[in-house]
Amino acid sequence: MARKTGSHSQITGPKVRQAASKLFARHGFAAVSMRQIASEVGVQAGALYLYTPDKQSLLFDLMQGHMQDLLTAWEAQEKGRGPLEQLEAFVRFHIGFHLDRPDAVFIAYMELRNLSDENFAVIEGLRKRYEDVLESILREGQQAGVFAVPDTKLAMMALIAMLTGVNTWYREGGRLSRDKVEAIYWDMARKAVAA
Amino acid sequence: MARKTGSHSQITGPKVRQAASKLFARHGFAAVSMRQIASEVGVQAGALYLYTPDKQSLLFDLMQGHMQDLLTAWEAQEKGRGPLEQLEAFVRFHIGFHLDRPDAVFIAYMELRNLSDENFAVIEGLRKRYEDVLESILREGQQAGVFAVPDTKLAMMALIAMLTGVNTWYREGGRLSRDKVEAIYWDMARKAVAA
DNA sequence: GTCTATAAGGTGATAGAC
DNA sequence: GTCTATCACCTTATAGAC
Numbered sequence: 001m002a003r004k005t006g007s008h009s010q011i012t013g014p015k016v017r018q019a020a021s022k023l024f025a026r027h028g029f030a031a032v033s034m035r036q037i038a039s040e041v042g043v044q045a046g047a048l049y050l051y052t053p054d055k056q057s058l059l060f061d062l063m064q065g066h067m068q069d070l071l072t073a074w075e076a077q078e079k080g081r082g083p084l085e086q087l088e089a090f091v092r093f094h095i096g097f098h099l100d101r102p103d104a105v106f107i108a109y110m111e112l113r114n115l116s117d118e119n120f121a122v123i124e125g126l127r128k129r130y131e132d133v134l135e136s137i138l139r140e141g142q143q144a145g146v147f148a149v150p151d152t153k154l155a156m157m158a159l160i161a162m163l164t165g166v167n168t169w170y171r172e173g174g175r176l177s178r179d180k181v182e183a184i185y186w187d188m189a190r191k192a193v194a195a
Numbered sequence: 196m197a198r199k200t201g202s203h204s205q206i207t208g209p210k211v212r213q214a215a216s217k218l219f220a221r222h223g224f225a226a227v228s229m230r231q232i233a234s235e236v237g238v239q240a241g242a243l244y245l246y247t248p249d250k251q252s253l254l255f256d257l258m259q260g261h262m263q264d265l266l267t268a269w270e271a272q273e274k275g276r277g278p279l280e281q282l283e284a285f286v287r288f289h290i291g292f293h294l295d296r297p298d299a300v301f302i303a304y305m306e307l308r309n310l311s312d313e314n315f316a317v318i319e320g321l322r323k324r325y326e327d328v329l330e331s332i333l334r335e336g337q338q339a340g341v342f343a344v345p346d347t348k349l350a351m352m353a354l355i356a357m358l359t360g361v362n363t364w365y366r367e368g369g370r371l372s373r374d375k376v377e378a379i380y381w382d383m384a385r386k387a388v389a390a
Numbered sequence: 391g392t393c394t395a396t397a398a399g400g401t402g403a404t405a406g407a408c
Numbered sequence: 409g410t411c412t413a414t415c416a417c418c419t420t421a422t423a424g425a426c
Contacts, residue, residue: 008409012410026308027308028223028224028308028309029223030222030223030225030226031225031309033401034403035400035401035402043410044411044412045402045403046403046410046412046413047410047411049402049403049404050409050410054403055402055403113221113222113223114223114226150379150382151371154371154376154379154380155379155383157360157361157363157364158357158360158380158383159357160360161356161357161359161360161363162354162356162357162360164356165355165356165357168352169352176346176349184345184346184349184350185349185353187345188350188387189387191386191387191388191389192383192384193383193386194386203391207392228418228419228420229419229420229421230420238391238392238393239392239393239394240420240421241392241395241421241422242391244420244421245391245392249420250421
């Protein structure tokens with residue numbers, strides 16, 4: 001049988017991040033105390049500092065991990081050949097990836113202002129890399145005459161805002177399946193930038 | 196000459212709301228203390244309680260005022276006759292109104308989770324009334340055969356997210372004028388829902 | 391109308407026992 | 409690896425002086 005007190009470093013570490021993610025998403029970084037996180041994990045507050053140097057690092061690790069997962073997942077994605085196929089792949093990928101991890105997405109969008117200056121710069125760099133993926137697709141399609149976007153940066157911003165917005169209203173088991181939602185958004189995105 | 200201590204109730208009240216709006220938008224409701232707000236206004240913390248019963252009410256009044264301004268401004272707006280003219284009016288109105296008050300918009304979107312349950316219900320009701328404006332335009336256009344939106348609720352959500360997203364990147368005096376931005380977004384919105 | 395002082399309690403982070 | 413105890417400080421909100 002297990003001891004009441006013992007070695008759990010390989011279990012407690014992930015549990016700390018998971019608890020922080022859940023609580024930061026629900027109540028916001030500033031409103032959550034280290035004691036609340038510890039209570040969710042099932043340890044005392046002091047024990048958290050074995051897994052993070054401070055609260056700020058906990059937030060940064062969560063956000064950096066999320067952005068890196070996003071970029072890695074896109075790179076591993078099957079992409080079509082032409083701009084139209086690539087845009088469809090991006091739209092479906094973005095919606096699916098974001099719906100899979102609502103807490104991480106919420107934190108990544110809401111807690112930027114609670115990052116230290118240095119940490120903010122890192123996260124912004126990763127975000128820019130992701131935005132460049134979509135902007136490149138749009139630029140390529142524009143040059144090929146498949147899209148008619150007078151400004152690729154604006155079109156990129158408009159599409160990303162539209163797609164990420166799904167997270168604010170979609171509920172699993174609701175009126176529409178994920179696939180149906182992806183199809184409807186792909187239809188709107190396609191038409192919005194069509195030549 | 197003015198006394199150091201005197202009667203300023205008609206000046207201090209608005210200053211408190213303005214300071215709170217600025218600080219909540221920059222740092223978040225939970226991260227801002229009553230002492231910080233007082234310091235921004237130029238009074239001591241205790242004096243704030245002459246103008247608000249508590250911190251929660253300060254947040255609620257800001258958000259409720261913003262949502263009521265939004266609905267009032269839309270009702271005072273010139274609208275076109277057909278669905279297409281009405282959609283153009285909505286797109287341009289939404290972008291313009293939101294760019295005019297970035298702090299209030301930021302708070303309205305970011306601080307919902309810091310409202311008490313009762314206050315949240317009130318704000319959600321006002322938000323729903325605004326969403327209904329756009330959904331009605333889309334439904335009317337769908338029935339008239341001007342729009343092709345398989346689901347008016349989804350199209351409404353997609354368009355509002357897209358339009359509100361302008362606030363995240365637009366900077367006064369930047370590369371594009373407000374009117375140019377409105378024109379480009381109107382072009383994308385129109386095409387996205389076009390028949 | 392605003393101030394100072396204070397109540398009652400929460401905060402992030404660390405030290406040392408086990 | 410985790411706990412308890414603690415430090416120094418900040419929090420919202422109120423009472424009473426001016």
